[in-house]
Amino acid sequence: xxxxxxxxxxxxxxxxxxxxxxxxxxxxxxxxxxxxxxxxxxxxxxxxxxxxxxxxxxxxxxxxxxxxxxxxxxxxxxxxxxxxxxxxxxxxxxxxxxxxxxxxxxxxxxxxxxxxxxxxxxxxxxxxxxxxxxxxxxxxxxxxxxxxxxxxxxxxxxxxxxxxxxxxxxxxxxxxxxxxxxxxxxxxxxxxxxxxxxxxxxxxxxxxxxxxxxxxxxxxxxxxxxxxxxxxxxxxxxxxxxxxxxxxxxxxxxxxxxxxxxxxxxxxxxxxxxxxxxxxxxxxxxxxxxxxxxxxxxx
Amino acid sequence: xxxxxxxxxxxxxxxxxxxxxxxxxxxxxxxxxxxxxxxxxxxxxxxxxxxxxxxxxxxxxxxxxxxxxxxxxxxxxxxxxxxxxxxxxxxxxxxxxxxxxxxxxxxxxxxxxxxxxxxxxxxxxxxxxxxxxxxxxxxxxxxxxxxxxxxxxxxxxxxxxxxxxxxxxxxxxxxxxxxxxxxxxxxxxxxxxxxxxxxxxxxxxxxxxxxxxxxxxxxxxxxxxxxxxxxxxxxxxxxxxxxxxxxxxxxxxxxxxxxxxxxxxxxxxxxxxxxxxxxxxxxxxxxxxxxxxxxxxxxxxxxxxxxxxxxxxxxxxxxxxxxxxxxxxxxxxxxxxxxxxxxxxxxxxxxxxxxxxxxxxxxxxxxxxxxxxxxxxxxxxxxxxxxxxxxxxxxxxxxxxxxxxxxxxxxxxxx
Numbered sequence: 001x002x003x004x005x006x007x008x009x010x011x012x013x014x015x016x017x018x019x020x021x022x023x024x025x026x027x028x029x030x031x032x033x034x035x036x037x038x039x040x041x042x043x044x045x046x047x048x049x050x051x052x053x054x055x056x057x058x059x060x061x062x063x064x065x066x067x068x069x070x071x072x073x074x075x076x077x078x079x080x081x082x083x084x085x086x087x088x089x090x091x092x093x094x095x096x097x098x099x100x101x102x103x104x105x106x107x108x109x110x111x112x113x114x115x116x117x118x119x120x121x122x123x124x125x126x127x128x129x130x131x132x133x134x135x136x137x138x139x140x141x142x143x144x145x146x147x148x149x150x151x152x153x154x155x156x157x158x159x160x161x162x163x164x165x166x167x168x169x170x171x172x173x174x175x176x177x178x179x180x181x182x183x184x185x186x187x188x189x190x191x192x193x194x195x196x197x198x199x200x201x202x203x204x205x206x207x208x209x210x211x212x213x214x215x216x217x218x219x220x221x222x223x224x225x226x227x228x229x230x231x232x233x234x235x236x237x238x239x240x241x242x243x244x245x246x247x248x249x250x251x252x253x254x255x256x257x258x259x260x261x262x263x264x265x266x267x268x269x270x271x272x273x274x275x276x277x278x279x280x281x282x283x284x285x286x287x288x289x290x291x292x293x294x295x296x297x298x299x
Numbered sequence: 300x301x302x303x304x305x306x307x308x309x310x311x312x313x314x315x316x317x318x319x320x321x322x323x324x325x326x327x328x329x330x331x332x333x334x335x336x337x338x339x340x341x342x343x344x345x346x347x348x349x350x351x352x353x354x355x356x357x358x359x360x361x362x363x364x365x366x367x368x369x370x371x372x373x374x375x376x377x378x379x380x381x382x383x384x385x386x387x388x389x390x391x392x393x394x395x396x397x398x399x400x401x402x403x404x405x406x407x408x409x410x411x412x413x414x415x416x417x418x419x420x421x422x423x424x425x426x427x428x429x430x431x432x433x434x435x436x437x438x439x440x441x442x443x444x445x446x447x448x449x450x451x452x453x454x455x456x457x458x459x460x461x462x463x464x465x466x467x468x469x470x471x472x473x474x475x476x477x478x479x480x481x482x483x484x485x486x487x488x489x490x491x492x493x494x495x496x497x498x499x500x501x502x503x504x505x506x507x508x509x510x511x512x513x514x515x516x517x518x519x520x521x522x523x524x525x526x527x528x529x530x531x532x533x534x535x536x537x538x539x540x541x542x543x544x545x546x547x548x549x550x551x552x553x554x555x556x557x558x559x560x561x562x563x564x565x566x567x568x569x570x571x572x573x574x575x576x577x578x579x580x581x582x583x584x585x586x587x588x589x590x591x592x593x594x595x596x597x598x599x600x601x602x603x604x605x606x607x608x609x610x611x612x613x614x615x616x617x618x619x620x621x622x623x624x625x626x627x628x629x630x631x632x633x634x635x636x637x638x639x640x641x642x643x644x645x646x647x648x649x650x651x652x653x654x655x656x657x658x659x660x661x662x663x664x665x666x667x668x669x670x671x672x673x674x675x676x677x678x679x680x681x682x683x684x685x686x687x688x689x690x691x692x693x694x695x696x697x698x699x700x701x702x703x704x705x706x707x708x709x710x711x712x713x714x
Contacts, residue, residue: 012710049518051693052710068521076518082511087313098305099519143515 002026003151003182008057010043017043019206025184030177032193033186035203036294041186042079045153049076061151072101075149079156081140085129089139093146102147114142118168134165141169145176154185158192190286204294221289226255226263228270229278240265302520303528310532324540328547335551351424354382354389354401362404369431377424393417410436482657483630485580486650490623493587496537497595500529504599505608513692522692523685530592537588579656586673587649597684600691601703618646626650633658643669645676
């Protein structure tokens with residue numbers, strides 16, 4: 001049971017949107033798919049869903065090609081949210097679930113459960129256009145997982161949501177993963193990815209620049225952060241051996257170092273400059289890795 | 300196949316339950332009843348009219364009753380009343396609206412009459428009175444010449460005048476005028492439905508695209524299935540609506556009690572309706588619908604916003620309008636060359652070939668050939684439409700034009 005993307009390439013005329021991307025997601029895993037705008041995430045998703053055929057390469061789900069015959073096993077939340085604005089929430093969800101081969105009665109029961117869980121049971125007979133954007137998002141998520149797919153693809157599931165709703169949707173997605181679903185999702189929010197995913201991959205201009213478990217990715221990045229909180233000017237330490245980068249913070253500074261020896265050096269040097277209130281060696285955040293890999297243009 | 304029916308049902312029900320659709324259907328059905336009972340309704344209004352009073356200034360005193368005779372013979376509701384009033388008094392009466400009209404009659408060598416009313420627009424009574432005066436004059440002259448009634452009748456016996464067409468394919472003049480009204484109405488219906496229902500489809504597709512629900516739909520079912528299920532759903536809706544129209548029209552005529560072959564209805568030619576005309580109408584309605592529906596779905600799949608639908612539909616609308624122009628102008632000359640040629644051009648055929656089979660006795664192979672051409676065209680368009688649709692529904696951009704068809708095909712391509 002796995003999603004397997006092998007050397008998928010998609011060309012539109014002379015433009016290569018996705019270039020030789022390989023990806024393997026095991027059953028029950030949650031995979032974070034990162035990339036700047038226009039990096040080729042949506043095109044990759046569309047190829048996985050069979051909406052677009054790859055120019056070359058193979059994509060399979062459980063060893064089989066993904067076709068409309070397998071559509072009941074797959075759920076999709078597109079980046080551009082799409083629901084019928086004038087249709088009632090329940091009718092709409094039933095319709096979309098039926099298209100994925102879910103019996104009507106079962107769909108209705110599940111819809112009631114989900115609306116209850118998202119604390120919006122009274123929306124069942126409302127038109128979608130009457131709902132706020134955040135609430136439409138909830139309906140959109142329900143539409144993607146109502147029919148209990150074993151592979152769920154979420155393109156930017158949390159964009160435009162307030163923190164309370166983000167938590168609500170996150171826990172729903174985590175529960176769904178626990179029930180055995182394989183999930184691929186993309187996001188611009190690194191903290192969400194860091195919190196939810198086992199594995200990540202980073203896409204840049206159609207090419208896969210990084211892939212693996214979060215721990216491996218961080219380890220292989222080979223850089224750590226040193227955070228120092230103290231009064232006084234720390235910029236003199238920028239030339240210390242092993243320091244790659246320096247950033248002033250409101251109560252001290254953040255150094256990026258290449259190895260742990262540099263941390264000890266920074267500690268002794270900073271103590272000479274004054275009283276150190278706080279000293280910590282931190283793992284690099286995904287955001288830093290992303291920026292380092294994809295470039296400062298995206299931040 | 301299951302998902303086909305779900306989309307079919309959805310396309311059908313969402314349209315069938317919209318207020319505008321229900322209201323349109325009800326209004327059209329109601330107007331049939333109104334039309335069928337038109338003569339009764341007219342009677343109600345006319346029944347309350349009193350007879351028109353026409354004052355006669357006649358010095359001899361003999362002419363007024365004889366004019367009245369003529370008016371009654373011609374079945375006019377005008378009372379000729381002799382009066383002693385002077386013309387001056389009568390004119391004042393007209394100005395004061397107490398007198399509707401008066402007639403000054405004088406008998407010299409021949410009859411002279413002067414008809415005076417308030418407004419010159421009042422023509423109908425005027426010409427009726429003129430006819431009555433004319434008849435009176437004839438009778439008076441006949442009396443002068445000592446002709447008896449028989450001789451007068453002979454004098455005015457009408458000539459027999461009949462039209463006959465020699466061409467083999469043409470129906471006799473009588474048949475033609477009977478067919479014309481019905482064919483006209485049916486062409487009108489086909490014309491309206493090949494505009495109305497395909498437009499519905501284009502709007503539906505564009506709405507699904509602009510609300511972005513399309514991406515979810517076509518990740519669940521294939522775009523081709525989605526397109527044809529939609530066309531079938533709206534098509535069924537169209538057939539049912541037309542059936543409702545036809546049925547209410549039929550019931551309206553039956554219950555109206557007036558014979559539809561008389562009076563104003565004789566123009567429509569319901570007297571001698573051939574069942575084959577209706578069968579051809581249904582057939583050409585279906586073919587025309589599918590032809591234009593596939594085209595509309597193709598065009599609808601290219602736009603990103605519903606506002607752009609009309610712009611992209613324009614070429615298709617022009618095709619339909621040209622077809623209707625040929626058909627409507629061909630009603631008076633169904634044998635013209637341009638009509639014959641147009642009846643084999645697939646986009647014109649639904650209207651024009653129907654016109655020909657309705658108006659002429661064309662050999663059967665001609666409509667069959669035309670139908671075959673249309674079926675092939677529908678097949679080709681369906682194939683092309685499916686390819687464009689597959690890519691078109693994924694395409695979002697600002698400016699849409701027909702050039703995008705190539706882009707859409709490239710996007711939907713296998714490789």
